Structures are given as C-alpha cells and as structure tokens.
Ligand code: 0JX
C-alpha cells in the first residue's frame with residue numbers, strides 16, 4: 001500500500017540556543033581539562049538525552065553542592081544559581097565553573113542594580129523553577145517578590161509602591177508576560193523595568209516561528225522535556241495560535257500515531273535544550289509512515305554565540 005502524503009513543516013529557528021550550546025561545551029571542556037568525574041549541579045540543560053550523553057562521558061549530576069566531593073570540579077547549570085551556591089563552593093575551596101547563560105546573568109545584574117538603588121523587585125516567573133530560584137537568590141529574602149499571573153499582581157503586598165522594579169524569567173510566554181507587565185504597570189505606575197521584559201532572543205524567536213507554523217500545520221510536535229519551561233511554552237503558544245493538536249515529545253517513541261491519524265500536515269519544532277538529533281529522529285519516524293515533503297517555516301535567523309569561561313580556554 002502506498003504511504004499517505006504528509007507535509008512536514010519544520011520551524012526555524014528551533015532547538016539549541018547559544019546559552020545551551022555554551023553550557024554543554026563547558027561540561028565537555030571541563031571533562032577534557034580535569035578528567036572524569038566532573039560534577040554538575042542540576043541538569044546542565046533540561047534534556048534527558050543531553051544529560052545521559054554527558055553522564056556517559058563522565059559527568060555526575062547532583063541537585064545540591066553538598067553531594068559533591070570537594071576535590072572535584074563542579075559546574076553550575078545554564079539556569080543560574082542563588083548567590084549562596086558559589087559562596088558555599090568558595091567556602092569549601094572547591095573549583096567551580098559557572099555555566100549560567102550570560103542572558104540569565106544579565107538579569108541577575110539588573111536585579112542587583114535595582115536593589116542598590118533602593119528598589120524592591122517583582123520577579124515574573126514560575127515558582128520553584130531553577131532560574132527563578134537563582135534570580136531571586138541574588139538578593140536577600142523579601143527583596144524579590146514572585147508573581148506568576150495577573151491575579152498575583154492584584155494581591156501583591158509591596159514595601160513602597162513608589163520604589164519598585166521588575167525582572168522576568170528568560171523563558172516565559174511573550175504574550176502571557178505582556179499581560180502581567182501591563183497589570184504591574186496599571187497597579188504601580190512608577191515601576192521600572194526592561195524595555196519589555198527579560199525574555200531572551202531564543203525564547204522569543206522560537207515562539208514566533210511556532211505561531212507562523214500553527215497557521216499551516218494541522219498538528220504540532222515540540223521536541224523537548226517535560227521540565228523544560230521554554231519547550232512547554234512552545235506547546236502552549238502553538239495551541240493558542242490555533243493548532244488543535246499540540247504535543248510535547250521527548251523523542252520519536254513518544255509520538256501518539258493514533259492521535260495523528262488522517263492528518264496531511266504536521267509542524268515540528270524543538271525547545272532550546274533539545275538536540276537536533278532528536279528532531280531528525282522524529283522526522284525519520286514520519287518518513288517511515290508517510291510520504292513526507294519537508295518545508296521550512298523560517299521567521300528569523302540567529303547568529304548568537306557565547307564564549308566559554310576563560311579557565312576552560314586556558315591550557316592546563
Ligand atoms: O526550563 P528552561 O526552559 O528554563 O530550561 P532548558 O529547557 O534547560 O533550556 C535551556 C536553558 C535555559 C535557560 O534560560
């Protein structure tokens with residue numbers, strides 16, 4: 001029987017961002033420079049495939065610093081860490097390498113600057129997410145208040161309405177965040193903040209591409225992990241842009257073929273922490289079942305690159 005025809009729309013940009021690329025490189029270069037084992041506090045990026053691959057090369061993943069021996073290097077994940085973490089590593093005289101994305105560090109610096117200017121900070125982010133924990137942990141307790149929704153803004157108890165600033169997580173929904181920023185500005189007219197929010201270029205570009213793809217594809221698959229904030233936002237954006245079936249898949253084996261029965265077009269994208277090899281795996285799985293024509297939905301071009309820390313660039 002001939003295979004049914006299918007147009008597979010491939011989003012661009014998709015997959016690895018500059019911060020993820022750098023964070024993975026940091027672990028690989030640390031393994032080369034110091035030998036195994038190298039410890040990594042938290043998943044370097046939220047992707048099981050990436051973590052398993054680095055583990056096979058000698059990386060050991062832990063959640064807290066006290067799980068690491070003091071005589072081995074430790075790397076902090078791309079999502080950033082509270083100030084207490086490098087402080088503790090220094091106190092234990094550990095060698096540490098910070099793989100926090102420079103765009104997350106930029107938000108840390110922003111928060112510190114506002115604090116130095118006597119402002120209390122409102123952070124828009126997801127409770128418990130490591131990036132939110134890290135950014136809030138740049139300042140003493142009570143100096144950063146978390147809001148997740150416009151409703152949270154309505155009940156927020158601040159120290160002084162005239163002395164407020166806001167910062168955001170880098171991987172939020174652009175549209176949801178705009179609503180929360182509007183609610184903050186309506187309730188606290190003198191609040192200061194970034195031009196729009198702190199959502200990074202990669203998050204913004206991937207959401208834009210998904211919106212364009214939703215106009216063309218009957219169904220959409222986002223390659224990414226369930227604990228990946230930016231990947232989950234892509235699924236929401238796709239659904240909200242009108243795609244009636246938008247699903248997160250970690251890899252090809254997660255695809256629910258029965259749910260896709262009868263479709264003639266599908267959109268595929270990947271979160272910032274999902275490697276291209278898994279996108280290829282998904283495309284191959286479609287090729288096995290359909291006569292596939294791959295088309296691109298390109299809404300931006302990216303050429304961002306971040307340098308790895310100097311300690312890894314220097315020879316031993
Ligand atoms: O859960 P997140 O989207 O913040 O992280 P993930 O999936 O590891 O993506 C790359 C790291 C992003 C940091 O901003």
Ligand code: SF4
Pocket residue numbers: 017018019020078101102103104170171200201202203230272
């Ligand atoms: Fe950096 Fe954005 Fe990538 Fe996060 S998603 S690591 S902020 S570039």
